Amino acid sequence: MIGLITGKILAKQPPEVLIEAGGIGYEVNMPMTSIYQLPEIGEITTVFTHFVVREDAQLLFGFADKQERIVFRELIKANGVGPKLALTILSGMSAAQLVQCVGFEDVTTLVKLPGVGKKTAERLVVELKDRLAKLNLTAADDAVLIPGTPSLDIGNTIVPVNDVREEALSALVALGYKPAQASKVIQSVYKDDLTSEQLIREALRSMV
Template identity: 40%
Template sequence: MIDRLSGVVVRKYPNSVVIGIGGVGFRVEVPALSMRDLPGEGQEATVFTYLNVKEDALHLYGFAGEDERSLFSLLITVTKVGPKLALALLSNYRPAEIARALAAEDARTLSAVPGLGKKTAERLILELKDKVGDRWIGEDADSRDGASDETASSGEPDTISLARAALAELGMSAAEAEHALRNASVDDTVQTLVRRALTRRS
């Protein structure tokens, strides 16, 4: 699992950011509020990630803080709420605001998010109102920044996971990537693993 990416912000797009690590650029989809919290292009950044694994694809989502990622992981456990809706929520509200709306059973606030109707808002409340607790309620930017500073120096994710994500960006299926990296070593660089995997594929 890719826990985080620490590298240079190569490019910022409206809904995603490219983080450069070891000569490989990882494009990560991020919510709008996390995008605002990230530094500008050319600067160092740490993005906390969630790797969504499907049979035919690997999709990487990123967040400026661990609180956003944790809430994202909880939101997508709700029936009929996928990554797209979870990102929409986190693009419009901070985790504390979402948690307060859930705890207060405030369907009106939740359903104000584009693409999230009243029934989905009510389902979110039903399934999550007893799970948010005090974890996100009351959190602010200072606590989020503190978490980022504390973890930014803890190192990059393992090279095999990074190579797997890079191969997915290059159009390789999850099964193909696993097969291509079956004899990979964590001592190899990301570039070496990706180059070797592409050679085997051809």
């Protein structure tokens, strides 16, 4: 199993990041909360990974820290939750926020995430409450991962307006949001000085 990759970031196309390590380019699917923390394209980064083998594909998922990977692994153990839905959940909220949400049995917040209906949200609470509580994520972890943290430095070059909107729309659709819903939210939060990652972050914040 591939548990960790250290290498150069070649491209970012959220939720996928291309990382070169040892002459091999790894396509890594990452939650937005982790992508926000990556350095600029061309710089070296380290991500913790989880390798998924299916009959029709081999997928590599990456995370900014071990805690987020642990939460991802707990999520995919839940009945009816696959890697894609787990990735979507951790893009809409940080690992620590999810632990808090499940701990408080906050079904209302969970159902705002795409692919999470009331029954799925209730099942997450029942199956994960005790397991996630044992992780004991601290407030410091949450401060690092919360989307929209003012001190967060994305570090990407601002690209033309159309590209920014299209990249944000593509990312949200890949995460499971309906195109019409994603487009409407992007339009409502868009500002001229936002990068695509910042626009995705603001859109996700407004929907959860």
